[in-house]
Amino acid sequence: MKSFFMPREEKFFDLFEDSARNIVEAAKVLKDLIYTWEDVEHKVDEIRGMEHNGDNITHEVIARLHRTFVTPFDREDINALAQALDDVMDFIDAAAGAMLIYKVKQPGKRARELADIIVQGTIETEKAVLKLRHRASMKDIRDECVEINRLENLADVLYRSAIAELFDEAEDIADVIKWREIFEHMESATDRCEDVSNVIEGVALKHG
Amino acid sequence: MKSFFMPREEKFFDLFEDSARNIVEAAKVLKDLIYTWEDVEHKVDEIRGMEHNGDNITHEVIARLHRTFVTPFDREDINALAQALDDVMDFIDAAAGAMLIYKVKQPGKRARELADIIVQGTIETEKAVLKLRHRASMKDIRDECVEINRLENLADVLYRSAIAELFDEAEDIADVIKWREIFEHMESATDRCEDVSNVIEGVALKHG
Amino acid sequence: MKSFFMPREEKFFDLFEDSARNIVEAAKVLKDLIYTWEDVEHKVDEIRGMEHNGDNITHEVIARLHRTFVTPFDREDINALAQALDDVMDFIDAAAGAMLIYKVKQPGKRARELADIIVQGTIETEKAVLKLRHRASMKDIRDECVEINRLENLADVLYRSAIAELFDEAEDIADVIKWREIFEHMESATDRCEDVSNVIEGVALKHG
Numbered sequence: 001m002k003s004f005f006m007p008r009e010e011k012f013f014d015l016f017e018d019s020a021r022n023i024v025e026a027a028k029v030l031k032d033l034i035y036t037w038e039d040v041e042h043k044v045d046e047i048r049g050m051e052h053n054g055d056n057i058t059h060e061v062i063a064r065l066h067r068t069f070v071t072p073f074d075r076e077d078i079n080a081l082a083q084a085l086d087d088v089m090d091f092i093d094a095a096a097g098a099m100l101i102y103k104v105k106q107p108g109k110r111a112r113e114l115a116d117i118i119v120q121g122t123i124e125t126e127k128a129v130l131k132l133r134h135r136a137s138m139k140d141i142r143d144e145c146v147e148i149n150r151l152e153n154l155a156d157v158l159y160r161s162a163i164a165e166l167f168d169e170a171e172d173i174a175d176v177i178k179w180r181e182i183f184e185h186m187e188s189a190t191d192r193c194e195d196v197s198n199v200i201e202g203v204a205l206k207h208g
Numbered sequence: 209m210k211s212f213f214m215p216r217e218e219k220f221f222d223l224f225e226d227s228a229r230n231i232v233e234a235a236k237v238l239k240d241l242i243y244t245w246e247d248v249e250h251k252v253d254e255i256r257g258m259e260h261n262g263d264n265i266t267h268e269v270i271a272r273l274h275r276t277f278v279t280p281f282d283r284e285d286i287n288a289l290a291q292a293l294d295d296v297m298d299f300i301d302a303a304a305g306a307m308l309i310y311k312v313k314q315p316g317k318r319a320r321e322l323a324d325i326i327v328q329g330t331i332e333t334e335k336a337v338l339k340l341r342h343r344a345s346m347k348d349i350r351d352e353c354v355e356i357n358r359l360e361n362l363a364d365v366l367y368r369s370a371i372a373e374l375f376d377e378a379e380d381i382a383d384v385i386k387w388r389e390i391f392e393h394m395e396s397a398t399d400r401c402e403d404v405s406n407v408i409e410g411v412a413l414k415h416g
Numbered sequence: 417m418k419s420f421f422m423p424r425e426e427k428f429f430d431l432f433e434d435s436a437r438n439i440v441e442a443a444k445v446l447k448d449l450i451y452t453w454e455d456v457e458h459k460v461d462e463i464r465g466m467e468h469n470g471d472n473i474t475h476e477v478i479a480r481l482h483r484t485f486v487t488p489f490d491r492e493d494i495n496a497l498a499q500a501l502d503d504v505m506d507f508i509d510a511a512a513g514a515m516l517i518y519k520v521k522q523p524g525k526r527a528r529e530l531a532d533i534i535v536q537g538t539i540e541t542e543k544a545v546l547k548l549r550h551r552a553s554m555k556d557i558r559d560e561c562v563e564i565n566r567l568e569n570l571a572d573v574l575y576r577s578a579i580a581e582l583f584d585e586a587e588d589i590a591d592v593i594k595w596r597e598i599f600e601h602m603e604s605a606t607d608r609c610e611d612v613s614n615v616i617e618g619v620a621l622k623h624g
Binding site: 160 | 594
């Protein structure tokens with residue numbers, strides 16, 4: 001029986017890995033956008049396209065969940081994982097979109113530092129997702145989650161410094177409002193990587 | 209057996225339809241408020257009353273859910289639907305409340321456009337809710353959800369334009385802060401209509 | 417059979433009570449911070465330490481939930497309760513943290529009033545949590561929830577006044593931005609107390 005259902009179950013892992021890879025790609029474009037500050041509109045559009053792509057993956061996971069009787073792990077965890085991955089993407093897209101709408105000038109050091117952490121966080125998140133299919137050891141998965149958590153804490157500290165500096169250094173209060181929102185989106189992206197890792201840790205705990 | 213439970217099950221549909229109708233009414237008052245900008249305090253109070261009414265409906269759904277053994281569809285979907293309808297109402301109320309607290313002047317073109325979309329979005333949301341009881345065809349429900357999604361995308365584009373214009377055109381940075389919050393609430397109301405439609409699509413998929 | 421599992425089940429109540437007590441303590445430090453405005457950095461650090469403590473409790477609840485077969489009440493309610501308690505703590509911490517980062521001056525009357533309500537709200541929340549273990553009567557639990565709801569409504573009214581006054585009275589638009597965020601966090605803390613009480617009321621309804 002199990003072998004009969006397995007091919008359909010494997011599809012969930014395919015979709016989660018597609019979603020995780022999509023997020024890594026978007027994070028890299030965001031970093032490139034922030035570092036070079038060239039072709040801004042084109043790069044923001046590129047991220048927006050990835051966000052639509054991510055939406056499609058999420059919808060396919062949910063539709064498949066409703067149609068599938070045997071799932072590789074608990075239904076609510078599949079739903080939570082799809083949602084958390086989608087949220088990471090949404091915040092990367094929101095950060096990029098806000099930079100365009102707000103017509104900000106070249107991002108500074110804090111934006112670059114946060115972009116670095118987002119790239120690292122998404123890469124570790126993709127690794128954690130890959131461990132799910134291969135039923136890695138609990139220790140292996142926990143190590144990955146500890147690293148994602150470390151990056152999230154780092155992002156949090158950076159975010160707080162960035163906000164404090166904004167009020168001290170911004171030439172214009174409008175810039176404070178704009179960058180505060182952009183930094184919030186960036187910090188939220190790393191928060192949601194941690195949500196992904198929490199779901200994966202939970203799944204590993206149940207099946208470990 | 210089934211006929212024995214049905215009357216109690218039907219009550220869930222009654223409550224969801226009450227909630228959806230309540231949201232349409234609130235959206236219409238919001239639109240009227242924004243277009244005429246007369247009797248502001250009275251209209252905001254009216255919406256606040258509808259919000260309390262919606263809270264009561266939501267509480268009744270949840271209380272009934274805890275007491276009912278056989279439900280017309282999955283318990284978590286009943287909970288999610290009640291919550292999503294409640295959230296639409298909360299954001300309509302928050303938008304209206306913020307206009308009053310912030311003592312804003314007559315709303316402009318973008319606020320009117322967003323109010324139009326909220327009215328359309330809630331009307332389509334009510335239609336989708338009605339289709340649930342009558343177990344409309346999957347195609348029928350999906351068409352409704354596509355329309356709600358289209359409206360949400362439209363609201364998103366409008367929201368971004370509204371925010372960009374705020375920074376360019378507002379006379380006063382305080383107005384930027386105030387209207388940014390109001391526009392956020394309005395855009396969130398259409399987001400939550402989409403959440404409602406996602407729950408309904410999920411239910412239809414499972415039972416289709 | 418039941419007596420065999422009970423000791424492990426009791427641990428969940430221990431953890432929820434630890435979490436609730438932790439929140440009360442944090443609320444009291446926040447109130448003290450706001451009233452005296454002395455040793456600001458030290459008190460904010462103290463709250464941050466309590467927040468980490470709360471995180472550990474939440475993680476232990478979730479880990480235990482994954483490992484435990486028989487739980488004292490529904491798994492999703494255990495998860496929701498742990499999360500809601502954690503959220504109360506997060507908003508208390510966010511309010512304190514923002515005061516430090518933003519280098520605000522001595523908080524005013526509205527901040528003191530909101531701090532009072534947060535202390536009261538967390539004390540009532542702890543009482544509600546204690547009633548869970550002792551399987552208090554439904555009426556008893558509902559009375560507690562009505563009181564928490566009353567405090568939340570009070571906080572909401574205060575918050576709206578505080579925000580309106582900010583725009584009218586703040587000397588500097590930067591202060592408006594800073595205090596609006598702090599007040600939002602404070603109001604959200606009382607919102608989350610209400611979430612806790614909703615979960616507890618739901619559990620009581622199911623088991624009443």
